[in-house]
Amino acid sequence: MGTASEGMVQDHDVDFKELYVAARRSFVAGVAFSDTVSRGCGQLPSATGQHYWASVLFTRIVVTSKSVQLLAPEIRPSAHWDFSALASLVRNVAECYLYFFFLCVDDVPEVEREARIIMLDLHDDGSRSRLFAEIGEQDPEPEKTAQRKVVRESLEARFRANAWLMALPEKRQRELLRGDKTPFVQDDVIDRTDLDRKQFRFIYRFLSAHTHSGPLAFYRMAEHGRGMGFSNPNDAMYAAWALEFGAGIIERATGAMLEMFPGAEQRGRKLRSAEIRRSPGSRR
Structure with a gap:
């Protein structure tokens, strides 16, 4: 396995170090700005369903991105490297952004916007049913059964009242309803x-x-000297790719939030300044 110092990137790998450091710096800056905007959007009323879901999904993007930042170490002998963990969370950020765009950003007619929310609710209902079926919940309590029936009937009624959904092929309608x-x-x-x-x-x-x-993820780990917890050229390069990709996602999501919530940046900066002034270590 070797020690962390034995696995440090050597001088001939300086390009990988520079690539990683630049990508990390860009990612950290993007996370900081998105965090400011997220704070600025906090407790603001949602004018539409799209605004509501934007605030929910953007919060998730920011929180997960901050976790990615924790997994992206500075290059030093004692740093722990786990690219696979970092990769998993960056992928999560990307998936969340697709939901964010689909529900909140994409410019489609109002009837289709409503249809997308209905499809999301149906997917949630189906996912929960399959989840609890895994633990053998065959005969739930009568009260729960009645509640689920009401929810299901409401979802199906909303589905059939939406002209965009009813115009889809019958096979697709059945898939969505499930x-x-x-x-x-x-x-x-x-x-x-x-x-x-x-x-x-x-x-x-x-x-x-x-x-x-x-x-x-694990083929040629030994040959490439990666995936062992210490810094190495391959993991540094892969992490740089992932961070650059993630930074682009964060930038797009943050830009969309500023369009939906004008003034969020300024409000976020004011809130942050107030928090700093109230902190125990600040001057009074």
Whole structure:
């Protein structure tokens, strides 16, 4: 395995170090700015369902990105490196952004906006049913059964009242009503963003291999000197890719939030300044 100092990037790998340091710096700056905007959006009323879901999903993007930052160490002998953990969370940020764009940013007619919320609710209902079925909840209490029936009937009624959903092919309608699948096809959403589909797909699949512990994540670990907890050229390069990718996602999400919640940046900075003044170590 070796020690951390034995695994440090050597002089001939200085390009990888510089690449990683630059990517980390950009990512950290993006997270800090998104955190300010998120604070500025806090407790503001949501004018529409899109504003509500934007605040929820953006909060998740920011919180997860801050966790990514914790997993992106500064290059020093004692640093612990775990690219697979970092990759898993960056992938999560990317997936959350697709939901964010699908529900809150994409410019579609109001009837389709409502349809997307309905599809989300159906997917949630189906996911919860399958989850509890895994632990053998075959005969729930009568009261719970009645409650679920009311929820289900309400969802189906909303579905059938939406003209956009009722215009879909019957097979697709049945799939959506079951709530089996994500309410969108990733490539369809990516194509409606300004993301490059080929680049997104390449990085997403690479991150997915580490998320699911696929062979790509652990083949040639010894030969490449990676995945052992200490700094090395390969993990530094991979982390730089992931952080650069993540920084782009954060930038897009933050920009969209500023359009939906004008003044959030200024409000966030004021709140942050007030917190600093109230902190125990601040001057009075």
